[in-house]
Amino acid sequence: MPKVKTNSSAKKRFKLTGTGEITFQKAFKRHILTKKSKKRKRSLGNKGLVSPANTHFVKRLLGMK
Structure with missing residues (x-):
């Protein structure tokens, strides 16, 4: 049997x-920060x-399930 690859x-x-x-890092904090509070x-x-x-779903992508 082949191994299951992690995404x-x-x-x-x-x-x-x-x-x-x-956990994950939230989006929208890379650029155009002047208009954000x-x-x-x-x-x-x-x-x-x-x-x-x-x-x-995320655990399946990480190969934990």
Whole structure:
């Protein structure tokens, strides 16, 4: 049987926490930051958590399921 390959784009975008949750970096904080409020930019800097509805799909991409 061949080995199951991890999706290359998914392994760059998602990280697994110690408690088993999957985090990702939020979008829209690369450029054109002058029109965005400080509050919005601060919240975009924080990590995001993958919703429970999508965790099974992301885990499959990461080769964990």
